[in-house]
Amino acid sequence: MSKITLIEAVNLALHRAMREDPNVVALGEDIGTNGGVFRATDKLRERFGIKRVMDTPLAETLIAGMTVGMAAQGLRPVAEIQFMGFIYATFEQLVSHASRMRNRTKGRLSCPMVLRAPYGGGIHAPEHHSESMEAMLAHIPGLRVVIPSSPARAYGLLLSAIRNPDPVVFLEPKRIYRAVAQEVADDGQGLPLDTCFTLREGKDITLVSWGAMLQETLQAADGLAEAGVSAEVIDVGTLAPIDMFSIEASVAKTGRCCIVQEAPRHVGVGAEIAARLAENSIFDLTAPVLRICGYDTVMPYYRNEQHFLPSAALIQQKVLASLEQGSAWEDQQFEPAQPATLATVRKLA
């Protein structure tokens, strides 16, 4: 078994899925002869032919709509949107059709489709090629949003997404397409959707993240361990529907939670996790929930993108500060802290 990268794992899963089910077809821009701009669909055309591996016209609305039509016919189409920056044209189809075909026909028709797209920053890409807009998709009822964070999870989750009888948006963290390699057995084993993966056990704080940010989060956990802090690390995996059971169980154990997301803060997936912890886990928490996010700004062009993306050092620093704050909170025996004023915030900054 040789080590493969995340993009190779995506490719391996696509080959596997197409081999095992003749209903699986692939479509998208430049996915055929070219094998996809990132090579996710490499050699699919040679292996499975032009009928099952379709180069589409350059029209994202059409790609999404045709995918719905094919899926309603019982095919299992896997469509590629070349970059998440071009996914917005598919929203009408996702919101108004893919996510509700089963419901609006009372189960007569369904949409067993996967829409794949690379997302996120950090590869020095041009404008519109670096955003993390997963929360927009996670808000759509009836739609699954799945994000892998390693080659093994890319392989297993993509297989499960393709085999799933309902629509899945599968967002691939392109920053780590080739950054990490690991041994992945092509054994056809899917990984479960709708569930978190605990990547590292710990007892002092729960770090929750998804996609490429898990690299920094795991690094921060290493650093925290050196500082004597034992961090549990959770990979959310499926952002919608979200497995809060695992996150709440972890917080019940650690009493603290830090959510790390590359996406802007406002109304992000982290906001939902924090709200749910406030609803269900408030008495388990010994410190306020911490969010480390991208900013509520337009994604800067690549000369400055590293300032937008949370670093391992930042995560580590914020977590340590929050642990101190949490201890202070405990020491104060729940006396209300002084409200932060603009002046104190400026001083801290």
Add this chain to the structure above:
Amino acid sequence: MHQNILQFQVASYRFLNEQGQLEQALPEWTADQERILAAYRTMVLIRNFDQKAISLQRTGQLGTYPSVLGQEAIGTAIGQSMRKDDVLAPYYRDLAAQTLRGVSLKETLLYWGGDERGSAFENCPEDLPNCVPIATQLCHAAGVATAFKVRGGKRAVVASCGEGATSKGDFLESLNVAGSWQLPLVVVVNNNQWAISTPRSVQTASESIAQKAIGAGIQGVQVDGNDYFAISDAIIKAIAKAHAGKGATLIEALSYRLGDHTTADDASRYRTQAELKKAWSREPIQRLRQYLLDQGLWSETLEQALQADTRKRIEQEVKAYLDTPPQPPEAMFDHLFEELPEALIQQRAELIANSMQTGGGLA
């Protein structure tokens, strides 16, 4: 020096004029008299049902409803010309086509009466449901046609829309791929001249809608959509072409929306009585009746019997609709996914508890 590299022509035709007289010899398929009589009966059924649906809405027994008044010939032609194993991707004014395909009037009433079971279509398992977001169904139709191509076999997809939909990218993108991939697709544009209050002239400067096919490299044809013979002829040919693997066709069916856009609209705000009166003189049912009377295929006695039968059938379907109790509130969860994810099981239970405690949310 410039040379003219390409030239295009757009054909337009009809058989039956506004007085119900033939302008040219009818095609061979019209030898089937029972088909013509069945078409007439369907058009009368649909017109009477349409009137009934509007009165149900006016009396608070049905939600917002889009009348098909004046467009009965197009839907009837679609419904009659498709094979059972073809697939229909309708818009929301395809009542005649859907009824002929096997959608019951009760299901139609359930749909417009706010009940998802109206799209469960017991008798046409593969047809797509009514499509409200404009032109989006054309992309689905291209996808269904692609599925037919992937699997082999000779099936066709018929998709329908209004002329307003031709302004959308979805329409152009679908025609474009239908040409590029030579899909077994027939797109029927109900050019009823009005998209709510926006007239045809605002949608496009194109002299015809049919010519939009040219840019996609497929065949386009314009017919009088209020002439049952012309619109049927165009659809029959287009479906045969699709079945033979010879690609897609765009059909522009000239018609007129004699009613309001929906029961929530008042067309007198934006169009004149004079225009409406003129449009009534071109409507499809009167001219087919005149033709049948002239051929000795119809009579006042038959008309009275048909009207009575039709009303009886409609009353039965309306009763079946009104007698159908609403779904339980938790139905909103039950077909969201094939299997309800664990994350939503609690919300479903919450909904049931909330509805029981408060008697069902907003009054």
